[in-house]
Amino acid sequence: MSTTREHPDVAPPQADRARVPDHPSVTPPRAPWTLVMAREIRVRLTDKTFVLGTVLTVVLLLGAMVVPALLGGGGTEYRVAVTDATGAALVERAAPAVSGAPSMSGQEEVTVLTEPVADRSAAEDAVVEGDADVALVGADGAWEVLSDGEPPLRLTSALADTVRAEALAANAEQAGTSMAELTAGTVLTTVDVGSQDGAMAEGMLFVVGLGFAMVFYIAALMFGMQIASSVVEEKQSRIVEILAAAIPVRHLLLGKVLGNTLMAVGQMALIVAAALVGLTFTDLDVALPGMAEALGWYLPFFLLGFLALACVWAAAGALASRTEDLQSTTMPLTMVLVVAIFGAINLDGVWREVASFVPVLSTLLMPMRILEGDVSWWEPALALALVAGFCALTILLGSRLYRRALLHTSGSLTWRRALRMGE
Amino acid sequence: MLELQGLTRRYGDHLAVDEVGFAVPDGAMVGFVGGNGAGKTTTMRMVMGVLAPTAGTVLWQGRPVTAADRSRFGYMPEERGLYPKQPVLAQLTYLGQLHGMTATAARARSTELLERFGLGERLKDKLETLSLGNQQRAQIIASVLGDPVLLVLDEPFSGLDPAAVDQMSALLREYTARGVPVLFSSHQLDLVDRLCDAIVVLHQGRVVAQGTSEQLRATAPLRYRLTTTGDTGWVRGVPGVEVVDLDGPSALVQPADEQVAERLLVDAVARGGVREFSRVVPSLSEIYREVAVS
Numbered sequence: 001m002s003t004t005r006e007h008p009d010v011a012p013p014q015a016d017r018a019r020v021p022d023h024p025s026v027t028p029p030r031a032p033w034t035l036v037m038a039r040e041i042r043v044r045l046t047d048k049t050f051v052l053g054t055v056l057t058v059v060l061l062l063g064a065m066v067v068p069a070l071l072g073g074g075g076t077e078y079r080v081a082v083t084d085a086t087g088a089a090l091v092e093r094a095a096p097a098v099s100g101a102p103s104m105s106g107q108e109e110v111t112v113l114t115e116p117v118a119d120r121s122a123a124e125d126a127v128v129e130g131d132a133d134v135a136l137v138g139a140d141g142a143w144e145v146l147s148d149g150e151p152p153l154r155l156t157s158a159l160a161d162t163v164r165a166e167a168l169a170a171n172a173e174q175a176g177t178s179m180a181e182l183t184a185g186t187v188l189t190t191v192d193v194g195s196q197d198g199a200m201a202e203g204m205l206f207v208v209g210l211g212f213a214m215v216f217y218i219a220a221l222m223f224g225m226q227i228a229s230s231v232v233e234e235k236q237s238r239i240v241e242i243l244a245a246a247i248p249v250r251h252l253l254l255g256k257v258l259g260n261t262l263m264a265v266g267q268m269a270l271i272v273a274a275a276l277v278g279l280t281f282t283d284l285d286v287a288l289p290g291m292a293e294a295l296g297w298y299l300p301f302f303l304l305g306f307l308a309l310a311c312v313w314a315a316a317g318a319l320a321s322r323t324e325d326l327q328s329t330t331m332p333l334t335m336v337l338v339v340a341i342f343g344a345i346n347l348d349g350v351w352r353e354v355a356s357f358v359p360v361l362s363t364l365l366m367p368m369r370i371l372e373g374d375v376s377w378w379e380p381a382l383a384l385a386l387v388a389g390f391c392a393l394t395i396l397l398g399s400r401l402y403r404r405a406l407l408h409t410s411g412s413l414t415w416r417r418a419l420r421m422g423e
Numbered sequence: 424m425l426e427l428q429g430l431t432r433r434y435g436d437h438l439a440v441d442e443v444g445f446a447v448p449d450g451a452m453v454g455f456v457g458g459n460g461a462g463k464t465t466t467m468r469m470v471m472g473v474l475a476p477t478a479g480t481v482l483w484q485g486r487p488v489t490a491a492d493r494s495r496f497g498y499m500p501e502e503r504g505l506y507p508k509q510p511v512l513a514q515l516t517y518l519g520q521l522h523g524m525t526a527t528a529a530r531a532r533s534t535e536l537l538e539r540f541g542l543g544e545r546l547k548d549k550l551e552t553l554s555l556g557n558q559q560r561a562q563i564i565a566s567v568l569g570d571p572v573l574l575v576l577d578e579p580f581s582g583l584d585p586a587a588v589d590q591m592s593a594l595l596r597e598y599t600a601r602g603v604p605v606l607f608s609s610h611q612l613d614l615v616d617r618l619c620d621a622i623v624v625l626h627q628g629r630v631v632a633q634g635t636s637e638q639l640r641a642t643a644p645l646r647y648r649l650t651t652t653g654d655t656g657w658v659r660g661v662p663g664v665e666v667v668d669l670d671g672p673s674a675l676v677q678p679a680d681e682q683v684a685e686r687l688l689v690d691a692v693a694r695g696g697v698r699e700f701s702r703v704v705p706s707l708s709e710i711y712r713e714v715a716v717s
Contacts, residue, residue: 030520035520043509237504237505239506240504241502242500242504246494246498407473
């Protein structure tokens, strides 16, 4: 398109309006791209498949996290059958040690109950019948734990510790010394120097990082495809010529890309919010403070990474002339995305560090590295600057391809041909 | 006023539009005629800015047209289409807004036009549920939304039923009455003849004739039809008279000028039995055929 606003000061609408007096409807117009953006959003929000899909995702996500927590009743309960008060006292003293035991997913609540029974045979019955998990029988110096099969390790080790401590204390007293004297200097303290407040376990890190990557991957593919199909829909229905005559093509592109980006970010925010709410129902919420920083970086990476791809998707849509062609014009893009994303997740060491600066891949890898806590402040900042630059480049290239291919309605174009085409 | 100056478009080696120049004065309706592939659509696309010219300029009110000007041009492309899955009123409102109207004004104007075209009951229906004729009507409305200062319509009458043709003609006349210039292309030459103030004939990318229909007719050769009761073959011998067609008692002749024509009539009366001697005014399609061939 060769014309621009060359003489904005001599535009004639005043004179025209005087000549056409019975339609006083023309006021300073809204920027056309805002109208296009509003339409994209409206169409998406009135699309039943989209709304239903979003609601379903959120419900499933919340359900997956909340339901087990509700059903689990929060924590484990052990019942120990005892035959007398001495046994009961031992179990009670052992109980705090059982609760304190760390589980895989953080601090699990454990309660230990005593179940008084008449004698040893009653205790055996209780264990076999399942009324008690284990039974503590015997007397000082000859304690036994009865179980049906393998007893819970943390319960038996806590009981063993308590029994040993009791015996040691008694023995020490007989030998004329005390427990404190006996055990002085025997404690080995471990200090985790890499750990910060709310740091997460290794496995948890990987899951959260993968979650970030998957949300971006799905949004990039789903909304990217949506941009491409909304472009081709206008080509296929031929309305594009009316639109291109009414407003500059770059406004059409801008509105489309921004509208869909807003929807993508909105949907992502909703899903992440649902995930966070769900997390508070599980025992994993201690990990939340550690995620805050990574989440803060994830958002701009997501936004720029998405924008960088959006214009390329629009160009892919413009290359097709019917929905049926979309498969072939978007294929190169989809392939590159899939290979890049799954390749990036499996990277290690230096390569992973390098890849975390590569635009689009940085959206996946940098938040993961921030989660792991091994980045200096300038690293995400540099990666963000790089993706912003890349974004500007793809917008330039994408909009050029879009403009050239948009009015080419007979058959689909190849990427190479569109790049060589004149305006 | 819309003016085209030396507008040219080249596709590789093919010259689709070759130095086309003409004007559409304010309030005038100009018909754009020519065969398929003559370059009408390409020319109109360049006027609307959806296609960049290889050379030449489009002037609006005497200066090169801008994007701001074009947002107030009404356009009906050759390839029709609206959003099939969007309700009629909603998408017309959107198009009106793209042309600079407020949402309220665009909705009011769209509703008014839809009612006028008999679609008042279908405002909320999706476009694809309308009959083809009604979709055409929606398309017409789309082209005149937003208080246009110029209308460029590519084959606006093709596919319309007679009632819609009349509604469309009336609508166009309203715009020209307000001073809006209208340029439309058509294959229906009788319609062009009836509606247009001026005609531009395009052939193989070049303007081969233009002017009002009277002007075009004036360029046509002077012809008379002579019918007598006997054999009219004698006209062949009359000096200065060219016989175009002769069929027994009736002859179509082309005298060199009016004097020759008068002498011919005197001769005929002297021979007796004159039934008809009349000036033959060519129809537009006849003129068109002649300029297109030559």
